[in-house]
Amino acid sequence: MKQFKTESKRILDLMINSIYTNKEIFLRELISNASDAIDKLKFISLTDNGVNIDFKIFIKANKTDRTLTIEDNGIGMDEATLEKNLGTIAESGTLAFKKENQGEENELIGQFGVGFYSAFMVADKIEVFSKAYGKEDAFKWESKGVEGYQISKTEKKDVGTKIVLWLKEDTEDYKYSDFLEQYKLSALIKQYSDYIRYPINMEMSRRRLIDGTEENPQYEESVSEETLNSMVPLWKKTKSEVTKESLNEFYKNEFHDYMDALKGIYAKIEGAVTYDTLLFFPSKAPIDYYSKDYKKGLKLYCNGVMIMEKCEELIPDYFGFVRGIVDSADLSLNISREILQQDRQVKAIANSIEKKISSELKKLMEEEREIYEKLFAEFGLSIKFGVYAGFGMNKDKLKDFLMFYSSRKEKLVTLKEYVEGMQEGQEEIYYACGENYQKIAKLPQIEKAKEKGYEILYFKDGVDEFVAKILIDYEGKKFKSVAESDFSLDTEEEKTQLDQKREEYKDMLSAIKEDLGDKVKEVRLTSNLKTYPVCLIASGDVSIEMEKVFASMPNADGRIKADKILEISATHSILKTLEEAYKSDRERLKKYSVVLYEQARILEGLAIENTEEFVNSLTDIIK
Numbered sequence: 003m004k005q006f007k008t009e010s011k012r013i014l015d016l017m018i019n020s021i022y023t024n025k026e027i028f029l030r031e032l033i034s035n036a037s038d039a040i041d042k043l044k045f046i047s048l049t050d051n052g053v054n055i056d057f058k059i060f061i062k063a064n065k066t067d068r069t070l071t072i073e074d075n076g077i078g079m080d081e082a083t084l085e086k087n088l089g090t091i092a093e094s095g096t097l098a099f100k101k102e103n104q105g106e107e108n109e110l111i112g113q114f115g116v117g118f119y120s121a122f123m124v125a126d127k128i129e130v131f132s133k134a135y136g137k138e139d140a141f142k143w144e145s146k147g148v149e150g151y152q153i154s155k156t157e158k159k160d161v162g163t164k165i166v167l168w169l170k171e172d173t174e175d176y177k178y179s180d181f182l183e184q185y186k187l188s189a190l191i192k193q194y195s196d197y198i199r200y201p202i203n204m205e206m207s208r209r210r211l212i213d214g215t216e217e218n219p220q221y222e223e224s225v226s227e228e229t230l231n232s233m234v235p236l237w238k239k240t241k242s243e244v245t246k247e248s249l250n251e252f253y254k255n256e257f258h259d260y261m262d263a264l265k266g267i268y269a270k271i272e273g274a275v276t277y278d279t280l281l282f283f284p285s286k287a288p289i290d291y292y293s294k295d296y297k298k299g300l301k302l303y304c305n306g307v308m309i310m311e312k313c314e315e316l317i318p319d320y321f322g323f324v325r326g327i328v329d330s331a332d333l334s335l336n337i338s339r340e341i342l343q344q345d346r347q348v349k350a351i352a353n354s355i356e357k358k359i360s361s362e363l364k365k366l367m368e369e370e371r372e373i374y375e376k377l378f379a380e381f382g383l384s385i386k387f388g389v390y391a392g393f394g395m396n397k398d399k400l401k402d403f404l405m406f407y408s409s410r411k412e413k414l415v416t417l418k419e420y421v422e423g424m425q426e427g428q429e430e431i432y433y434a435c436g437e438n439y440q441k442i443a444k445l446p447q448i449e450k451a452k453e454k455g456y457e458i459l460y461f462k463d464g465v466d467e468f469v470a471k472i473l474i475d476y477e478g479k480k481f482k483s484v485a486e487s488d489f490s491l492d493t494e495e496e497k498t499q500l501d502q503k504r505e506e507y508k509d510m511l512s513a514i515k516e517d518l519g520d521k522v523k524e525v526r527l528t529s530n531l532k533t534y535p536v537c538l539i540a541s542g543d544v545s546i547e548m549e550k551v552f553a554s555m556p557n558a559d560g561r562i563k564a565d566k567i568l569e570i571s572a573t574h575s576i577l578k579t580l581e582e583a584y585k586s587d588r589e590r591l592k593k594y595s596v597v598l599y600e601q602a603r604i605l606e607g608l609a610i611e612n613t614e615e616f617v618n619s620l621t622d623i624i625k
């Protein structure tokens with residue numbers, strides 16, 4: 003007996019003992035696996051005449067044994083694939099488990115998938131008989147759940163997989179034997195698996211009245227194999243037949259998601275290229291979405307034959323979150339990975355898909371803002387990376403999809419909305435960077451800007467400022483950080499006043515600069531502060547926020563640093579204290595300088611540079 007991997011075991015345990023009410027979905031999962039397996043063999047059959055192309059899925063219920071059998075003549079599994087596929091629970095599932103450990107059990111089960119293992123919700127023993135295409139031997143995998151599984155050699159004539167479920171005993175709460183009733187099975191297949199492109203057959207017994215009286219009718223029982231699904235794939239149906247519900251059912255089934263998609267799109271495109279497509283915006287980013295493990299791509303069909311599980315050439319990276327299928331008759335069937343990239347038709351489809359996605363996103367933004375915001379919360383980062391990637395080559399296509407948090411509206415706004423709401427005379431788009439909205443709101447420079455009624459965009463993602471730099475401007479309005487050295491909200495008169503004050507305190511300011519040495523490029527007075535005494539701003543191309551981003555990168559050597567200016571509030575009473583120290587006690591001024599500098603760092607979210615010096619200076623001042 004082989005053991006399941008530890009984590010798999012825990013998940014399996016949850017699954018078996020789950021209180022998940024929707025147990026019946028196990029059938030659609032097994033049928034969809036069977037259909038995938040047939041897809042794979044069908045593709046091979048294009049080049050191998052020896053393959054039996056009478057593809058079908060067969061369901062059989064046996065009331066005496068309490069078994070339900072799901073059989074397919076797809077690609078099958080050999081010993082190694084049985085081991086690999088059924089011995090461990092999908093990788094993504096394991097990850098989800100670690101992360102959501104505390105969470106709701108049902109949610110968890112949904113997350114890792116409703117896959118093959120969902121059958122353990124209804125069966126206490128499962129047998130899988132399988133013979134792989136191109137292999138001589140057949141194998142049997144069997145398991146009674148958490149204890150483990152066994153794989154042994156078996157006899158099986160045809161290529162394909164037969165799964166036998168030994169149903170659990172009925173309980174007061176659940177009648178597992180319902181899954182042996184033909185009415186129940188046929189209803190489930192209609193409900194969940196109608197669109198499967200291969201016949202799902204079952205032996206159905208029908209009673210026909212042949213004779214007799216009303217009191218004593220005579221029936222004839224006949225048993226015959228019937229196809230229970232309509233076999234028309236959803237994307238081949240007419241628009242009126244494709245409801246929101248059917249799209250969602252398809253999405254969950256096909257892409258193994260337990261949540262509805264935020265949006266499902268159905269389109270038949272005719273023109274330079276002709277294709278049918280179903281596209282979906284998922285409601286949650288997959289756990290690995292922002293890692294290099296994530297594989298984007300759409301399922302590619304040629305005239306109903308699946309030729310590729312994930313065709314990445316069909317969608318750009320920044321829309322990599324979109325799932326879906328494309329079916330086109332314009333493709334050549336024997337298209338391979340290598341020629342795919344150069345294929346003119348594939349390129350044309352990809353272009354058209356990108357346009358479709360863009361127009362749907364725009365529509366969503368305009369008509370269903372709430373849904374768009376949910377989507378942006380999950381995938382906005384992907385769009386931002388898209389703006390930034392390739393030196394901004396796609397920025398014009400993407401800039402209108404961006405949203406940033408607004409200090410005034412206290413919610414996400416688009417750049418267009420920001421520009422429309424600008425104050426009279428305001429020439430630039432103001433932004434402030436920080437780790438999160440709360441921290442940004444408390445930045446020293448924000449107070450004054452807010453007081454003067456300006457709207458500020460809060461940049462909390464590391465990539466945001468890079469995005470602003472690459473965009474340069476929006477509708478001619480340049481981006482301006484409140485932490486930039488020439489940021490000013492002053493009127494001409496106020497500017498003159500500030501200049502006078504800077505002149506007045508000139509010597510003292512250069513003394514402080516001298517004390518701080520290379521730490522800062524300049525020390526000066528500012529009118530941008532309201533209650534805080536100091537702040538730190540950057541004067542060159544590298545902002546303080548960018549310094550943080552660079553420092554957090556792998557292999558960071560800490561060499562890329564912002565040129566910093568220490569700004570002291572021109573209206574704060576601290577100025578007097580500094581002036582006194584400057585005149586009477588230069589040593590004391592030095593301590594003030596250190597403390598103010600380190601304080602300014604803290605306010606910007608930077609670490610203290612020299613803890614010892616800071617603590618000693620502060621202690622000396624207090625004692």
Ligand code: ADP
Nearest residue numbers: 035036039076078079087115117118119163258
């Ligand atoms: P998923 O379908 O999400 O990958 P499952 O646990 O349902 O996860 O299945 C795991 C794998 O086992 C599948 O990806 C497939 O490779 C294989 N498999 C399952 N059922 C069959 C089948 N009927 N025929 C061939 N392979 C199958």
